[in-house]
Amino acid sequence: MENYNITTLNDFIILKQKDFPYAKGELSSLLHHIGTAAKMVNKKISKAGLIDIIGSSGEVNVHGENQQKLDVYADQVFIRSLLSSGECCGVATEENENEIVFSDTNASEGKYVVCIDPLDGSSNIDFNVSVGTIFSIYRRITQRGEKVRNDDFLQEGTKQVAAGYIIYGSSTMLVYSTGFGVNGFTLDPSIGEFCLSHPDIKTPEDGSIYSVNEGNYIHFPEGVKKYIKYCQEIDKDSVRPYTSRYIGSLVSDFHRNLLKGGIFLYPENEITPKGKLRLVYECNPIAFIASQAGGRATNGSISILEIIPSSLHQRSPFYAGSKNMVNKIEEFLHQYR
Secondary structure, eight states, X not given: OOOOOOOBHHHHHXXXXXXXXXXXXXXXXXXXXXXXXXXXXXXXXXXXXXBTTSSEEEEEOTTSOEEEHHHHHHHHXXXXXXXXXXXXXXXXXXXXXSOEEOOSHHHHTOSEEEEEEEEETGGGGGGTOOEEEEEEEEEXXXXXXXXXXXXXXXXXXXXXXEEEEEEESSSEEEEEESSSXXXXXXXXXXXXXXXXXXXXXXXXXXXXXXXXXXXGGGGSOHHHHHXXXXXXXXXXXXXXXXXXXXXXXXXXXHHHXXXXXXXXXXXXXXXXXXXXXEIIIIIXXXXXXXXXXXXXXXXXXXXXXXXXXXXXXXXXXXXXXXXXXXXXXXXXXXXXX
C-alpha cells in the first residue's frame, strides 16, 4: 500500500515556526520563496539541451569567469523571488560585484539578508552533471527601514539563522537547517512540491570517501599531499584505502559525503593562494549544514563559521565533512605547516 503520509516543505516550515519566537512567519515566507525559485530553476535545467539555455552567455562575471546562460537565469530568478517575498531587504550573489539593495518600501522593512550562489557547478550543465544552489540567511544589522549596508552581509557564519542547498540531479533535493538539525526534501514532480524524504540527517563521524581535485596535487600544501597519501594507504584495520570521488560541483560532492560519510577538500595552492571557494555564500552555508549534521568545516586552522568576512567575495581554503576526517586533515596541516 502506498504511503500517503506526506509532509511538504511548506507544511514542515510552518510546523517549525515555534523554534523562532522572535519571528512571526517572516523566515517561513522567505524559505518558501527560495523553494519556489528552486522549482523554476529546476524546470529550466530539466529542459537543458531542448531549449537555448545551455552554453556560455558571452559575459564574464566579477571573478573573471565565463557566465553560463543558466547562471544568469538562476541569478535573476532568485533575486526576483526574494524581492517578492517582502521579507528580504538585500541579496549578495556570486554573479554581482556588490550587494543588491531592495529599495521597495515593503522590502526595506524586511528582517533578513540572503547570500546565495545561484548555480554552483554551472560549467557542468552542458554535460548532464549535477549542479546546485547554495544559500545563507542572516538577520540584518541595520535598523528596519534603513538602507541595507555591506556590513549586513559580512557576518560570521555562526550568526546564520538558516542555510541550505538545492541539488539538481537525478532527483531534485532541498536540504536546509535553521539551527535545529538538518532535513532534506525531494521534489515530487507529480505534485510540484518538495516533500520530506530525509528527516534529521546525521553525517557519520567517520567516512571512506575523500573528494579533491587531484589534478592540482603538485600545487597543494605539503600537509594536504601527506593526507592524500594517508587516504590511499592500506592500514592494519582494513579501513583504508579510502575511495576517491570528485564531481567538481561543491553541492554534489558535499551532499554525497554528508549522507555516506567523507571529506571534501579545496585547499589553497600556488594558483589560488587564498583558496578558490567563496566564504560568504559557499563555505559558510555548507559549513553550517555540516555542523548541524554532526560534522565539521575548517579552513585548516579555525572553524569556517568563526571567520569574520572582510569582503563579499572573500575566498577561503575549505575542508568539510565527517568530524574525525576533518580533525585528521587539521593534524596533517598543523604538522607540515
